[in-house]
Amino acid sequence: MKILIVEDEVDLLVTISNYLIRENYVCELADNFQKADEKLAIYEYDIILLDITLPGGSGLDLLKTIKKQQINSGVIILSAKNSLDDKINGLDLGADDYITKPFQLSELNSRIKAVLRRRHFDGTHILTCMELSIDTAGKSVTIGSNEIILTPKEYDILLFLVINKNRVLTKEAIADHLWADNIDMADNFDFIYTHLNNIRKKIKLAGGNDYIKTIYGMGYKFSER
């Protein structure tokens, strides 16, 4: 999977690419409009992460070029502006998703995976991890022949954990993934604990092992080891 990251903040660019390389993506970097434009003219990418505010031009203009030249690329807009105009314009111009800074890498990964799934780059909509098999089209989870019946929220949490396996996800990161940014949940994260307990029980009942680790009561990790 080849990803082009267009972001003018070098710190951010490096952190994102380091992470994505570890997740086995091939990354190309561009920190201004010109570089991005050149790369887009030469190479093809599966996913393009696109910042709107760039030195030398607007990311929205790049988006227009992408939609003309690389119809197979999935585009995720990274924006710090949180401006609705950008969001609407971006999505109108054909971006697949929109993520507002600051975001967490686990959330970005989840969005990339979702875009890839939607565009069927994986060739399949079945995600397997250890004995778990997740059908992202039918939103169902099975272990062998046993189907695990999950509520929609439980399914979302499990998918989020599996996509970000071996990574610590804080309660807040999970809550952010489940709800829109602007819901002020104060400190009411107990329900996440409840959901995770239910997921664990259901997996055990279906004959699976418990791969979900609790990290000091503040985070969770789907651990293959």
Added chain:
Amino acid sequence: MKFLNKVNRSFLILLTSVLLVSSVAGYFILRYIILDETKESLVEKENLLRKQIVETGEIPNLYPVMEVKELNRLTQRSPEFRMIMIQDDDEDELDPYLEYSNQIKIGDSFYSIKLRQSTFENEDLVIIIAFSLFIILAVAFGILFFISKQTNKTSWVDFEQNLKAIEEFNFSEAGKIELLESGIEEFDRLNRVILTLTEKLKADYLSLKEFTENASHEIQTPLSATLLNLDEVLQQNLNEEAFKKTHAAINAMKRLSMLNQSLILLTKIENKQFKAEKALSFNDILNRKLQEFATLFESKKLNVGLTLEEDLVLKMNDQLADLLLNNLLSNAINHNLEGGSILLVIRKNELKICNDGATNSLTDETIFNRFVKGNSKSYGLGLAIVKNICDTHNLEIHYTKNKLHCFTITKKL
């Protein structure tokens, strides 16, 4: 009161008082002048009479206008005028007369002279003249009033239109304000002042908008970098202490970012940068929100009561409508008690959200101010945003506390 009505009203009051004062004054002045004339003519007659007595020796008598008597001696020093009433035999009524009495000496004889003139006709004359004066003035004033009203009306038409253009002017829209030239110096001067003022304000507004957007961008980017790096730190095999500290740092950073976003949002709402494109059914949105929030209600074991009597339709940006309900519902959950209840009511032009909660929390309308928080965990901006949305959408919001804490949003009519 409209300016024209005000002007017309004071004009009318002035005209009426001038009319009344001048007619009354006219009446008295005329009366005085005529009386004076009458006195003069009586004195004139006395001279004629005196001449006649000297020349002919006759003593003329013509009741009631002339009475002459011979006297033995003078009893009166100087001539006198007085008003008297005399019986009119023909009409059997009392008529007013002005009487001139004098005692004179001609040769060796003394005479008492009483000359009278009826003032009855004078009185009539005065009234007739005063009345005519009143009529003429009234007609003249009426015409004047009507003409000035018409000219005022036409010269204010342009002004009214300009006022409307100014009212409808929105800084966030491109384009200049269009004002009509009326050819009236004061109005045109006002137009020029408004044009330069709006140009300046618009420039300020744009630079402020740019600043907030840039500030937000500049703050969010380092925040993003910090958060991403801290998240990476979290992935190392940290001991509990280090994990806790990193986690706390992440949460503090997130809080900062949320605050930044909320403040920018408040500014945007105040600047009316959210366009309301269509009318939204709040019943639909509320139903959708309830599904979204279901898990959150469950986790606190809240009982949710929903009453939809009539659809509430408001013209509002859909993102803002979402935000409004998100904030109110989050508020109702966060301040609720474990196992408490939430009541949602939509009535005609009214949305009400009530929740159980601690009795010692905030109890007045300061609850809508920025950074006023009931518990220290919230940001203290949620309700400020709600209030802002209401203020900019012709809605009123009130907070009341009886057994339940209630927020009531009503449409201003």
